[in-house]
Amino acid sequence: MKFYDREKELELLDRCSKTSGFEFIVVSGMRRIGKTRLLLEFLSKKDYAYVFVAKDKTITAFLKDISVDLGIPEFHRITDLLRYLFETKKYVFFDEFQNFYYMDKSIYSDFQKMIDEYKQKGKQTCLFVSGSSFSLMRRIFADYSHPLYGRKDVQIDLKEFEFPVICKILQDMGVTDAEEIIKYFSVFGGVPKYYEIIEKQEDKNFERCIVNLFFGAKTSFLADEGKSVLVTEFGGEYKTYFSVLEAIAQGRTRLNEIAGMFENKTNVAAKYVDMLRKEYNLVMRQTPILDDPRKSRAGLYRLRSHFLDFWFLFVKRYEGFYEQGRMDEIKSVFIENYNSYVSYIFEDIAQMMLVKKKPFEFDKIGRQWGVFKGVKGQNSYEIDIVAVNEKTIEIGFFECKWKDLSRRQAVGVLDELEQKSAHVDWHKGNRTEYFGLFAKKIEGKDDLRKNGFFAFDLEDVMCYEN
Numbered sequence: 001m002k003f004y005d006r007e008k009e010l011e012l013l014d015r016c017s018k019t020s021g022f023e024f025i026v027v028s029g030m031r032r033i034g035k036t037r038l039l040l041e042f043l044s045k046k047d048y049a050y051v052f053v054a055k056d057k058t059i060t061a062f063l064k065d066i067s068v069d070l071g072i073p074e075f076h077r078i079t080d081l082l083r084y085l086f087e088t089k090k091y092v093f094f095d096e097f098q099n100f101y102y103m104d105k106s107i108y109s110d111f112q113k114m115i116d117e118y119k120q121k122g123k124q125t126c127l128f129v130s131g132s133s134f135s136l137m138r139r140i141f142a143d144y145s146h147p148l149y150g151r152k153d154v155q156i157d158l159k160e161f162e163f164p165v166i167c168k169i170l171q172d173m174g175v176t177d178a179e180e181i182i183k184y185f186s187v188f189g190g191v192p193k194y195y196e197i198i199e200k201q202e203d204k205n206f207e208r209c210i211v212n213l214f215f216g217a218k219t220s221f222l223a224d225e226g227k228s229v230l231v232t233e234f235g236g237e238y239k240t241y242f243s244v245l246e247a248i249a250q251g252r253t254r255l256n257e258i259a260g261m262f263e264n265k266t267n268v269a270a271k272y273v274d275m276l277r278k279e280y281n282l283v284m285r286q287t288p289i290l291d292d293p294r295k296s297r298a299g300l301y302r303l304r305s306h307f308l309d310f311w312f313l314f315v316k317r318y319e320g321f322y323e324q325g326r327m328d329e330i331k332s333v334f335i336e337n338y339n340s341y342v343s344y345i346f347e348d349i350a351q352m353m354l355v356k357k358k359p360f361e362f363d364k365i366g367r368q369w370g371v372f373k374g375v376k377g378q379n380s381y382e383i384d385i386v387a388v389n390e391k392t393i394e395i396g397f398f399e400c401k402w403k404d405l406s407r408r409q410a411v412g413v414l415d416e417l418e419q420k421s422a423h424v425d426w427h428k429g430n431r432t433e434y435f436g437l438f439a440k441k442i443e444g445k446d447d448l449r450k451n452g453f454f455a456f457d458l459e460d461v462m463c464y465e466n
Helices: 007-017 035-043 059-070 078-088 097-103 107-121 134-142 163-172 178-188 192-199 206-215 225-249 255-262 266-279 306-314 316-323 327-357 407-421 445-450
Strands: 023-028 048-052 091-095 126-131 154-157 283-286 300-303 364-374 377-389 394-405 432-442 454-456
Touching: 007 023, 007 035, 007 154, 023 035, 023 134, 035 048, 035 091, 035 126, 048 059, 048 078, 059 078, 078 107, 097 107, 097 126, 097 134, 126 134, 134 266, 163 178, 163 192, 178 192, 178 206, 178 306, 178 327, 206 327, 225 255, 225 266, 225 300, 225 306, 225 316, 255 266, 266 283, 300 306, 306 316, 306 327, 316 327, 327 364, 327 377, 327 394, 327 432, 377 407, 394 407, 407 432, 407 445, 445 454
Parallel strands: 023 126, 023 154, 048 091, 091 126, 394 432, 432 454
Antiparallel strands: 283 300, 364 377, 377 394
């Protein structure tokens, strides 16, 4: 697959490489996100040394292999290797840098010593390191007690591609149907490696491609992907973390619901959820957009990764079926339940579009939910997207429907949305209100717009990057 996007990252790397003196640049991000591809793209026309750090080697074996791979003398100490590379190459790249943690932690002190030495010399060298383990890379560079704390000059946290980039990638592969593109994005998010795998599939029909990659008896290339991505992060406690992630993917998104896995011990559940949020960066906490997140008790948890969300919901949940070879049953579960899953991701895409296009100026956007007093006691409400402008006291309410809407249905959705908006107390009676909806296709959307509503269907969503 050709190289896409990353213009800002390439510009930053170029600026760093032109500064005088020694530069230490760290590139981090989840597995498959394209860290190695980014750096190799930048270094493609430069004289550089590439060193891959394998997890399961001794220092002696590592140094021996490097001498063969790079065609350089064999060294017996890491400091000697580094000195040689820094003296002979302007660009040096250590890939999967966190794996030195398993080889010998003292190696990081060797790096500290050599970085300090060459910074003092003012040697014009760029040292790049990348790593896929969020927790270990954080420990190496953010822990005050670690020898490399404060040594990096630049850190790039590589994110997933945004939806418009994925549209371009899939369209270049011949996938042009808007619904198919959104479905692919809902499984693979913005992780480039997975689209390389899709590119190699002869049949790019979404449903058949997913069945082939996850639920085919002999071709399930990605059935173990979630496990291979996460097991090394979690170590011996991976089963517990997997259970928490699976529970969230299945819709147990409140802390008291997750606590059910721990004999209703909320403090234990909170411990694991906090680790998944802060140590591993796999889970995020969402609060109603109109709440102060520091004070709100209405927090819900969700997985950051579309791929892991899908994997825990449709693959990990049915691992017993895999073991028994009951592939047809898993396929049926996927086919019967997938549309409801996509509707959840469609809300994210709609929100991205609003942020990009801004049908009115707003300064924050997100989901809104809460409770209100009804005739029969307390009731709850949920609104898919609410956008607000704190200065001008403007607020927009939006609903998302992953289906085609007739004009009558669209009007019904908007009427219901207006009723729900009455339960939102924010500057009630003194605010400017907007109402809108997203759907696959909206009959009469131009008439709705003439009547003051925002109406967006897949035709609008697919061109929002323009």
